[in-house]
Each structure stands twice: as C-alpha cells, then as structure tokens.
Amino acid sequence: MSLKDWFAQRKESNQAEKQLDADGMNRIADEQYAKLWHQCFSCNTNLPKKDLEENLHVCPVCGYHNRIGAYQRIAQLTDAFVEWDAGMAATDPLVFTDTEPYVKRVADAQRKSKLKDAVITGLGTINEQPIALAVMDFAYMGGSMGSVVGEKITRAIEQGIALNVPVLVITASGGARMQEGMFSLMQMVKTSAALARLHDAGLLYLTLLTEPTFGGVTASYGTLGDIIIAEEGARIGFAGRRVIEQTIHQKLPADFQTAGYLQKYGQVDRVLKRSEIKAEIGTLLRLHHTSSGKLPLAQAYQQLNLTVPDAVLQAEIALHKQPAMAHNH
Amino acid sequence: MSLKDWFAQRKESNQAEKQLDADGMNRIADEQYAKLWHQCFSCNTNLPKKDLEENLHVCPVCGYHNRIGAYQRIAQLTDAFVEWDAGMAATDPLVFTDTEPYVKRVADAQRKSKLKDAVITGLGTINEQPIALAVMDFAYMGGSMGSVVGEKITRAIEQGIALNVPVLVITASGGARMQEGMFSLMQMVKTSAALARLHDAGLLYLTLLTEPTFGGVTASYGTLGDIIIAEEGARIGFAGRRVIEQTIHQKLPADFQTAGYLQKYGQVDRVLKRSEIKAEIGTLLRLHHTSSGKLPLAQAYQQLNLTVPDAVLQAEIALHKQPAMAHNH
Amino acid sequence: MMMSTPSAVSPEKIQPLDFEKPLIALQKQIEFLANAQNNSEGITNQLQTLQQQAEALRQQVYGNLLPAQRLQIARHPQRPNALEVIQALSPDCWIELHGDRAGADDRAIVGGIIEFEGQPIMVVGTQKGRGMKENLVHNFGMANPEGYRKALRLFEHANKFNMPILTLIDTPGAYPGIEGEQHAIGHAIALNIREMARMNVPIFSVVMGEASSGGALGIGVANHIYMLEHAQYTVISPEGCASILWRSASFATQAAEALKITAQDLTTFGICDAIIPEPQGGGHYDTQATVEAIAKQLKAGLETFKGYTAEALKNQRYDKYRSIGAFTEI
Amino acid sequence: MMMSTPSAVSPEKIQPLDFEKPLIALQKQIEFLANAQNNSEGITNQLQTLQQQAEALRQQVYGNLLPAQRLQIARHPQRPNALEVIQALSPDCWIELHGDRAGADDRAIVGGIIEFEGQPIMVVGTQKGRGMKENLVHNFGMANPEGYRKALRLFEHANKFNMPILTLIDTPGAYPGIEGEQHAIGHAIALNIREMARMNVPIFSVVMGEASSGGALGIGVANHIYMLEHAQYTVISPEGCASILWRSASFATQAAEALKITAQDLTTFGICDAIIPEPQGGGHYDTQATVEAIAKQLKAGLETFKGYTAEALKNQRYDKYRSIGAFTEI
Numbered sequence A, B: 001m002s003l004k005d006w007f008a009q010r011k012e013s014n015q016a017e018k019q020l021d022a023d024g025m026n027r028i029a030d031e032q033y034a035k036l037w038h039q040c041f042s043c044n045t046n047l048p049k050k051d052l053e054e055n056l057h058v059c060p061v062c063g064y065h066n067r068i069g070a071y072q073r074i075a076q077l078t079d080a081f082v083e084w085d086a087g088m089a090a091t092d093p094l095v096f097t098d099t100e101p102y103v104k105r106v107a108d109a110q111r112k113s114k115l116k117d118a119v120i121t122g123l124g125t126i127n128e129q130p131i132a133l134a135v136m137d138f139a140y141m142g143g144s145m146g147s148v149v150g151e152k153i154t155r156a157i158e159q160g161i162a163l164n165v166p167v168l169v170i171t172a173s174g175g176a177r178m179q180e181g182m183f184s185l186m187q188m189v190k191t192s193a194a195l196a197r198l199h200d201a202g203l204l205y206l207t208l209l210t211e212p213t214f215g216g217v218t219a220s221y222g223t224l225g226d227i228i229i230a231e232e233g234a235r236i237g238f239a240g241r242r243v244i245e246q247t248i249h250q251k252l253p254a255d256f257q258t259a260g261y262l263q264k265y266g267q268v269d270r271v272l273k274r275s276e277i278k279a280e281i282g283t284l285l286r287l288h289h290t291s292s293g294k295l296p297l298a299q300a301y302q303q304l305n306l307t308v309p310d311a312v313l314q315a316e317i318a319l320h321k322q323p324a325m326a327h328n329h
Numbered sequence C, D: 001m002m003m004s005t006p007s008a009v010s011p012e013k014i015q016p017l018d019f020e021k022p023l024i025a026l027q028k029q030i031e032f033l034a035n036a037q038n039n040s041e042g043i044t045n046q047l048q049t050l051q052q053q054a055e056a057l058r059q060q061v062y063g064n065l066l067p068a069q070r071l072q073i074a075r076h077p078q079r080p081n082a083l084e085v086i087q088a089l090s091p092d093c094w095i096e097l098h099g100d101r102a103g104a105d106d107r108a109i110v111g112g113i114i115e116f117e118g119q120p121i122m123v124v125g126t127q128k129g130r131g132m133k134e135n136l137v138h139n140f141g142m143a144n145p146e147g148y149r150k151a152l153r154l155f156e157h158a159n160k161f162n163m164p165i166l167t168l169i170d171t172p173g174a175y176p177g178i179e180g181e182q183h184a185i186g187h188a189i190a191l192n193i194r195e196m197a198r199m200n201v202p203i204f205s206v207v208m209g210e211a212s213s214g215g216a217l218g219i220g221v222a223n224h225i226y227m228l229e230h231a232q233y234t235v236i237s238p239e240g241c242a243s244i245l246w247r248s249a250s251f252a253t254q255a256a257e258a259l260k261i262t263a264q265d266l267t268t269f270g271i272c273d274a275i276i277p278e279p280q281g282g283g284h285y286d287t288q289a290t291v292e293a294i295a296k297q298l299k300a301g302l303e304t305f306k307g308y309t310a311e312a313l314k315n316q317r318y319d320k321y322r323s324i325g326a327f328t329e330i
C-alpha cells in the first residue's frame, strides 16, 4: 500500500474522530483520544498511534521521522539481540551540582526514560548476520555522552574485535555530558582509540546518525564510520546552530546541518528513510563479509566461554553458505 | 655586504658604463658589453654578469630569481656529485611530426642546450650528507617530461631505495612532452609508483619546485614530497593561466600560482630564497637522518659493485659522528 | 551474469555523425521503398541494389575509421556513461558512496559498490551526463580535486575490505578552474596515482570514451587497462595539442592522427591490455551489447588475477608501468 | 639544554588582573618609599612593615587561587604562546611546515620540526596571537577543519620518520563557523583522535592555557598530558556550561568550580600526568622560566618512553584513556 492509499483509507475515520471531538466530548474521552492518537509534529495530521508504530514511527502522510528509543530501534533492525552491560550506570565523579545535583538528574532521567543510561549495546543479527551494536537513546538526558556511554561503546567495539564481527553505532546525542566534566570529554578518545584497533583489525564499522547528533559524538565515533548513513531529516553537526549564529552574526539556511545538507558537503555516504535502513545494512554486511572473509563467530563465542545463541549459529551457517549462493546468481 | 651596499658600490661604474654606451660606442663594444653585462628582467638594472653569478643568479637589486640550468643548480647545491645515466636520450616512438619532425626538435634542443634531455640525475652530497638527485632543466624543450625524464627519475628513486638514501627532485617543466604522446603521460605513473616504494621504505622525499612547474610534473612527482619547497617567485600549477582564463572567462589575480600563493593555499611547506636552499636542505637531511637512523651508504655501494667515491666515504664518517655531536649541543 | 537493459537510446533517436550521413540517407531511402508495399519486380530489384550499396557503404564508413572519426564516436553525446554501465552491470545492487568527508561531493566522479558475479566490486568513474541538465550536475565529467579525494577514499575502502576496483574513464580532463588550482588539483591527482600503485587489490580501468591527461590518470592506474573499441586515451586533447604545436586548433585532425591515441595504437604500445568490441557505429547503437562486452572482459580480468597475492598484484602493476618508455642509452 | 630569552614581556608592561591590584598598589607604595632616598629610621621601619604586608598579601593572593582566577591567568593576553615556546625550546632550528595540501594553511594551528636535546621533534600547537593583529591572523587560536588536517599531515610525517610529537594546547575551542560545519569539523577532529591513537611515536601534550573541548582534543591525544600550573582543560567553557545549566553565563565562576578543570583536579583524576610549575603570578611574569620548566618536563617525558617499542607506546596510550571513566555495574 502506498502512503497515499493509506492516507485515503484512514482519512474518513480520522475526520469522524475529529468531528466527535469538536462536538465536545468529556475529559475522559479526550484522554483516551490522546492515548490512541498522535498529532504529527510536522504536518499536524492526527494518526492512530498503532498505525504510526506499524510504519516505524514515520508519519505516513508527510514522511516525518519521529524520534524512537534505543530498544525500538533495535527491534526494528535486528532479528535477534543479546544485551551487554545492562547493569552499568553513572556515578558522580565531580560531585557536580548546578541548579540540581547530578545524582538527582540521573535518578530523574532513569525514572522517566526507564533506561540506565543513554546507550544500549549488545550482539544482534541483521538479516541473519551478526553485528556488535551500540544504540543511543535521546530520551536519557538528551543522549549525552558520559562515562557510561563511553565505556559501553568501547566495550562493544572491543567485543566486535574479539568476536571478529562488524560494529554498528547508532547515534542520537546533544553532545558531552557536562556534569561529568573531563571524564565525559575523555570518552571521545577512549571510543576512538578502540575504533583505531577495529580499523587495524580490518573490520567494518558502520554509523547511522539520527536526529539529533551533535558535539562530542560527531567529533568522535559518530563520524568515523567506514560508511556513514544519516537517517532522513536528522540534524547533524559539531557546533549547535545557535552558537554559530551568535558567533557569525548571521542567519543560517533552513536546511543547515540536515542529513541532505551534510551529504551535499561530502560528509555522509547515504541518506536513507527509516524503512530502507534494515535492508541496506543487511546488504552492506553481506558485501563486506564476502570480501573480508571473516567471521568465526560461534568459535569466538566458545573461546569466550559463552553459550552460542541459536540465532548466531543460524547466522554462521547462512554466512558460510553465502559465497556459493552468490555464484549461483 | 648587504644588497644595498653592493648596489651603492656598483652604481657608479654601472652608470659610467651606461654613459659610455649613450655616447655611441661601436658595435664591437656593444657586443662586449652584452657579454659582460646583464639587464635584469624584473627591475631593468644593468649588472655585471660575474656579480650575478656570484649571487646565484639572483638579482642583488630586486631579488629576481633568474632561471638556472641543472648543472648550475647542482653546483650551487652539492659538495660532490656523480652523474647517473648521462648517455640516455630520446627516441621517436610515435614517429611524430607537427610543423617539424620530433627528431629534428630533439637534435636542435640537444645542440642549443648542450644537454641530452631535460633532467640530470646522480648521487650527490649536501653538507656531507648523501642524496639521490634529479634536477630538471627548462632549457631543454621547456623541461618537458618524456620517456627519458621519466626513466631517469624512476631510476634515481630506485637507486635511492637501493642505496638507502633520501631523494630530492628539483622541478622546472612546462608539462608533458606531447611529441611522445601516451609514453609521456605514463611517466607520471612510473615515477609515482617508484615513489610509492620509496614511501614504503620510509625514506625522505624532498621536492624543490622552481620557475616554472606545470602540468604532469605538478600532478606526479612534483607534489609528492614529504616536504615541498618552492623557490621564491616560482610559478607552479596544474593548468596553465591562459587555459583557466579561457575556461572561466575571468582575469586571474597577479599572484595566481606563485610560490607565495601556493603556500597560502596550503600546498607548499616552505618558500625559500635561492640563497637559503642549500642550508635548509642540509638541515632537513640532518633532522630526518637522526630520526630514521638509516644510511649504510658505503656498504650499499660495495654491494652494488661500485667504487665508493671519497666524498661519500667522508659523508658516511661525518654522519656516523653526528648523533654524538648533536648530544654535545 | 545478470544484466538488465539499461535505459538505452532508441535507434531512431540516435544522432548521426557527419560521416554517417550518406549511410543514413541511403537507409532512409531503403526504408521508404520497403514501406511502399509495392512488390513489383522493379522495386524489388532496386531495393536489392540499394541494400548492396548500403552494405558496401557501411563497410567503407566503419571499416576504416580515422582517429578523428573514432574520437567523434568516443565523444558522442549518447555514448553509454558510467552510471548506465554500473546500472547494467549490477542491476540489483548499487550502493553509491558520496563525498570526500571534507566538504564536497564532486558529482563529476561517481563511485560505490556493485555486486558482479557474486563478488562486491568498488566502481569509480567519471560521469558525463545525458543532456545539458545532467551535464551541469556532473560538470561534463571534469572533476575537481574533491572528486579525486572522494575517489581515493573509495579506493582505500576497497583496499581495506579486499574488493577489486573497477574504474570507468570518460573525461575531457580535470576541470581547469581557479578553485581547482587553489585546492591542489595537481597534488590530488599525484596522490591518487601513488596510492593506486600501492593498492593490494586488483584494479581494472576501462576507458569508455575520451580519456585525457592527468584527469584520467587520477583514477586510471590499473593492473589491466581495457579500452572500448573507439575509445581514445591521450596526454592532451588533439585540439590542445594542435593549438600549441600547430598554433591553431584547426589542426586537431592531424594532431589526433599524430598523437596515436586509439585503442589499437595503445595496444601496440603495450599500454592497453585488451580492446572491448563495440557494436558497429559505436556503443550508443546498442548499450546492452556494449555492457555485455565490458562484463565479459571484466570477468576475464578477474579470472586472470584470481589467486594473486597483494605483493604479486603490486609487482605486476609496477612492472606494467615500469616498462613503458622509449629511449636509447650509450 | 639551549634556551634563548624569548621576546618576553618586560615586567612593568604586564597587565595586572583584578585580584592582583591590591598587591600592585602596595608594591608601588614600597617602590615610592624605597626611591625616596630617605634613610630615616621611621621610613625604614615603615618600609619593612609594608614589605611584610606585601609578602603576606602575596601569599594570600597567590596561595589559594580560585579556579576562576587560575582561568584568568590561563587566558592572560600576555601568556606565553606556542610560537614563543617553540622559539625558546629550539632557538637554532625551527622548520615550520605549512598547509593541509588541499587548499588552506590554517594559521590557528602552527607546526614544524624543532631540535631539542639533539633530537628532532614535531611540534604542533594552537597559536594565540600577541595583540589584535596577530590574533586575527591566528583566529584567536580557534582552528578550522583545515588546521586539524594540517596537524594530521604533520603527525603522519613524524610517525613516518620516527620523531616524537609535542603538542602545545591553548584554545577556546574549534571555531564555530558555517564553513567549519560544511568542511566537516567534527570528522576532522574525530580522525585526528583516532590517528593519534595509532601513532608509533611518543606523543606529549602540554596544556599551556585554556584547553576546551574537541578543539583541544584534535591535537591532544598523548602518552603523557602535562599542564602548566594554572592551565585548565575542560569539556566546555565555564561560560558555555553556565549558560546551559544555570541558564546564564554570569554563573561562569560557579561552573568553573563545578567542572573541576584545573591542573590539580585533573592530576587527581589521572588525566594530567604532571604539572609544570609557573612563576608566581603566572607564566607571563617570566617566559624564560616557564619555557625552562616545560623543557625540563619534556626531557623527563622523552626519558620515560625511551626504548619503548611502537607497540608499547600504543598500548600505554590506549590504557591511559581506557581507564578513564566513572560508573557502577550491577
């Protein structure tokens, strides 16, 4: 079904619902309405939430890509996933207090986001090909990069090397976690140094930049991908728009720092719709597996005294079949 | 003596000579005058040729750097020099004729320039440090790069690798030798491929770009130096000024493609006066020798069944003394 | 071998070259008679005669093409271009990669990963557009330094992931502009030449149309150089050469002859490793046949270097160029 | 150790900071009395008292500098800058290397080869100017992507020729401009971080004044990080932090305190490996003494890593950063 078809189909019921609302339903009905319906930030269309979810949280009318959480992203992208370091959480090395203590901000963020910190890492398979994943979540303190983010991403990269699998990092971050001061800044080095080892190991490193990706993440692991993909509509940059406008005393163009703008300026390989991402990453894994001929994953797992997940075993088998399949083309 | 002093000293005799000339000397006197005196292209000052030569062919009044030949350059730069491949000359692979046959052009160029082709190569020492040298000469067919230039430079680089010494190429060229067609173009690859091996061997590669350096030389060995030096006033570029003006229908700034312009645009490390070049290259050799710790030159010579020139032996001894000297600072 | 029909030019829309016009006129006459639906013996005989004449003329026109005529074919505005060849070589997989990671995505050079015979291959090519609008986007296939830097990034990617490299060359040269000089066009080309010499993977270059000077070399250092039958590879455009040596661009035909730039000449010189046949009249008469011929040659090339170590590939490439040159020694 | 007197600021031309002003006033009074050439016992006693007061005040002013006061010293317009330190470390040998080989020579970052203790060293530093004219040339030490690419070229040169690397950091950060974003400032810094991690030679970074955010890190990945006594290294400028977290830049003093950005704090955290002492009041009171202290520390650093293999250097560097972070695990 094309988006237009979808819209045509939904339009009637949608307007009926609006009519109902205009006629003055009581508060309880309104609340139910808010639970079940979503108004698009971009085109203002009211959509059943269920349909938005089924469309990967992309507005089927205008194509606006709503932000999604790390677990949602992982569910959209992977066939199977085992989380690493799920119990890691921030401490307060500077004993930092601004208008509130950092420890309170952390507690609040954990409660609101239901996350321990701003990144989820683990081993997944995409189209039956294993990959080490790190997925940031903007909902946790604006996806800011502190010690936990740095440590978990570094471990994911190191695991990628140990397991001999590619690494994918999906970014969404306002930048460094100021409340951890220099501990935060140093995560840029820690992660990039691990990526230096991944690079020397000849393993594929992919990054997917999503709305928004700024500051220290852009200036470290975010832009070191062998291939860099930006999700449609994402804004990506080092300095923030406002800081630049204040510095140069000049208005910036509307499309400044958008995915398309970055591609025009040579900084991202691919700008993809959310619906295209899984298939394309699957293809990229296939193209880079065939050429590098690496992946003794089940073996690596056994060496690490871990049980080999079924999904991984299946993936191994599929991968070892692949060169022959390719020749049958 | 400063240039100003020099000028003051010379001014009188110079003007006396001019006076004599204006008074109507006969033709024989004029010829003698032309033999002994040189009028600066840049500032029009008349100078005794001998003084110009003593000043490295740089006008002591305005600083204009006159073009010099390959042997002059070698004499200015090296303490000792052994030429390689002195007997190599062009053939006519395309049997090329434009308004004249290529063979005639070659014969004329050889007669006029007293050179076999547009480059001289060999082993020299600079401040007692051995180096493989290739020095182009604009006087031979505008320093154009044909098979002989490519072959001699490639051999010099290969000799540099074999002898474990740095390589210096001094360029002066209008570009490719059209009369050798694709044989000429392929010299860009041949020389650059040899430089790839030099690079992998970790040996220093220096280039000195002199007036003029254009076309294929700029797009191959000319700009591959680990450190790139441009002689003051040299014009350096890929496309010629006229071609660009015709393409973009726009006048170019006066300093376009000058050494200083190139430095401003990040393309040359150093812009040096001719009088500074020998000392600086000497320093660069010293700085890069100490760090890379290479140079079993006399040994390499013996392995190649060549007699070790005295100058080289002396250089070896001096160099092996150097780290100790450096520590005495 | 998977091969889709590229968006080819339909035969009646092909723009004939000057020297083809007598042949076209004759063919039109034949068509007219054939369509007349007059089966009288006189007409049938006339048709037969004309067809014999046409065949003879075709032999005459295409059998002994002059270098300058081949150059016209090589520059034909409807000649298959890089993106068309890429699309046809790998209809199901084309991951175009963009940008130099430093400020520009020069569209005069396109590149990305295809899947050919079950194997990923990095393809990089100069891109001429189809029509003025596309040509402006791709700057008529004349790259700036940023294009060569993008190309180098893709070569390094291929080298890291052990993918063979295929380059498709059709360019009047690097763009001779003020920004190109400011941004070090000479160095960009030089660095690509040196780094291509250092690659651990097999490199194949196909000269598709015109290949001119350093602008071509910047993506042209290969283990094997293949040339389409009418393609030309030259140190300087015949027009440029004529205006310097003959002092007038009107001597371009003589220059094209003197420079010996055809696939046939360059095969003799050991520079071109194989000639890829074109349909009669040139690749634009049948894009699919042209791409199939390219695919066949590429397959043979991959076969040739199968099992070569990185060292062996580098040495073969070194030796290929090392041996090119003409000189005497006394 | 060779050391020339750099073009230092003469003492009477030093611009005092606000918190130094009571001390300066007292010193002027003492000078006045001392110059009065009145040897009466009263005057002598008064002088003695004043001198005791001055000494006490000096202890009070300099003995417990607040982070915000140290920051003022770190940003003092007369603070020794990179080129002055370079000149003093190696008065006889300074081969400055220019440009990114791709279109620019960003003067916010300077670099080249010096000779120190008989050994060539590659020095790369952010450069603040002395006075407005120089500051415009050097863009107040705020580099663009081209500056980081120049730095990377020099690092790679050092790596190839086995020269230790010294970086001198004093920058308010990378320049937040439109062209910087267009030319991939983020990627330029990221690449430098990754490539510095891969270097086979020892790297020493000296934080000379203020070091802020990614702009500092882009030349700041080292085996040892040294900081001048009053230097500060921070993830964001205190002003920037205050305007985000406190919603007003006027809370910069609180932010400077909270961020824990002094050499002393960062030594505690294991980020700074050694503090280089400064003359009382700051480096600008005695450039030569400051450079001598830097030279001493650099010499010690070179000694530390003498004999390390490339692998050992890379591992030490990896482990240094690998261990930085604060978190709990359940």
Ligand SMILES: [Zn+2]
Binding pocket: A040, A041, A042, A043, A044, A045, A059, A060, A061, A062, A063, A064
């Ligand atoms: Zn919408």
Ligand SMILES: [Zn+2]
Binding pocket: B040, B041, B042, B043, B044, B045, B059, B060, B061, B062, B063, B064
């Ligand atoms: Zn003059």
